[in-house]
Amino acid sequence: MNEAVQTSSPFTPRVFSGIQPSGNLHLGNYLGALKRFVDMQSDDMQTLYCMVDMHAITVWQNPEDLRRATRELCAGFIAAGLDPNKSILFNQSQVAEHAQLAWVFNCVARMGWMQRMTQWKDKAGKNQQNASLGLFAYPALMAADILIYHATHVPVGEDQKQHLELTRDIAIKFNHDYGVDHFPITEPVIEGAATRVMSLRDGSKKMSKSDPSDASRINMTDDADTIAKKIRKAKTDPDALPSEAKGLEERPEARNLVNIYAALADTTVDAVLADVGGKQFSEFKPMLSELAVEKLAPISTEMARLMQGQDEIDRILASGATRAREIAAPILKKTYEIVGMVGA
Numbered sequence: 001m002n003e004a005v006q007t008s009s010p011f012t013p014r015v016f017s018g019i020q021p022s023g024n025l026h027l028g029n030y031l032g033a034l035k036r037f038v039d040m041q042s043d044d045m046q047t048l049y050c051m052v053d054m055h056a057i058t059v060w061q062n063p064e065d066l067r068r069a070t071r072e073l074c075a076g077f078i079a080a081g082l083d084p085n086k087s088i089l090f091n092q093s094q095v096a097e098h099a100q101l102a103w104v105f106n107c108v109a110r111m112g113w114m115q116r117m118t119q120w121k122d123k124a125g126k127n128q129q130n131a132s133l134g135l136f137a138y139p140a141l142m143a144a145d146i147l148i149y150h151a152t153h154v155p156v157g158e159d160q161k162q163h164l165e166l167t168r169d170i171a172i173k174f175n176h177d178y179g180v181d182h183f184p185i186t187e188p189v190i191e192g193a194a195t196r197v198m199s200l201r202d203g204s205k206k207m208s209k210s211d212p213s214d215a216s217r218i219n220m221t222d223d224a225d226t227i228a229k230k231i232r233k234a235k236t237d238p239d240a241l242p243s244e245a246k247g248l249e250e251r252p253e254a255r256n257l258v259n260i261y262a263a264l265a266d267t268t269v270d271a272v273l274a275d276v277g278g279k280q281f282s283e284f285k286p287m288l289s290e291l292a293v294e295k296l297a298p299i300s301t302e303m304a305r306l307m308q309g310q311d312e313i314d315r316i317l318a319s320g321a322t323r324a325r326e327i328a329a330p331i332l333k334k335t336y337e338i339v340g341m342v343g344a
């Protein structure tokens, strides 16, 4: 079994994670999440990967764009190496149990917990009164996504750590309030060299789909020329690369590019620096471009091919949803029984 899921918990190891179908899939999503999803796919453990369309609508989405982005994300999952026969791939809204459990969790989680979430503060900004109620309750739905499957392990990027801590708090409070051991205390799996990929234009900002500058990110649909151009223009400093990770501490842009290289090459930052220490960026950037194109171009080509067969994508999502519901329904039923709902 995968080392990341060694556990002493009495719950059977099961992996769940999700990505929002809002805007483009970018290199941060790929290295921080999707590539890790593929690494965790295994024959002897259930893995569920979800396109969280209900999370996406916590901020306005044009319906046509949402439909397209959901299918494109599914194409991205498969093109990156997820096998619909091994992993359960589906979109969240097709499994109503997520929303049903989220309501229960809305009644378990406290307003103060939600108010502390940095993603809420960032996304709602100064105008919290005008943000949707769904955006505020977002982490309770996320906890429901995970716990409706009794998932024990959740691969994510660094920015989701706080939400996963809240998921644990919700499970602990539910178990405590009802005097049960019903929900597992989920382990975040935040691993690899690129758990926080930064903007190519500003090493202090996360690479994100909401950055107005397209040059700040590499999209999974970018072609080879665009990838090379963005890396060529990426912000750096004038110094040569150090030969040890310590030398990157005060150099956010340099560190970001080395992290990206290490994650794409499936190696460590130390191993990369042992190789490229002493080189100038004029030499390192073309190496990074070549590696990025080698790894990403086949994914974008395959995504484009899969997008030609929309019916097949819809069939995969529907069949994934059926399999997901088989796991979710008995867990929801048990939860309703615990809570005291008649007819559960």
Ligand code: TYM
Binding pocket: 016, 017, 018, 019, 020, 021, 028, 029, 030, 031, 032, 033, 034, 052, 055, 141, 142, 143, 145, 146, 154, 155, 156, 157, 158, 159, 160, 163, 194, 195, 196, 197, 198, 206, 207, 208
């Ligand atoms: P989302 O859609 O914003 O991002 C999807 C995944 O990509 C990771 N990620 C990054 N990793 C490294 N560097 C970056 N710059 C970067 N940007 C994004 C995120 O950490 C995430 O793993 N709330 C989640 C979606 C979600 C979910 C869940 C995740 C809903 N329910 C249940 C896990 C389990 C989100 O907004 O991800």
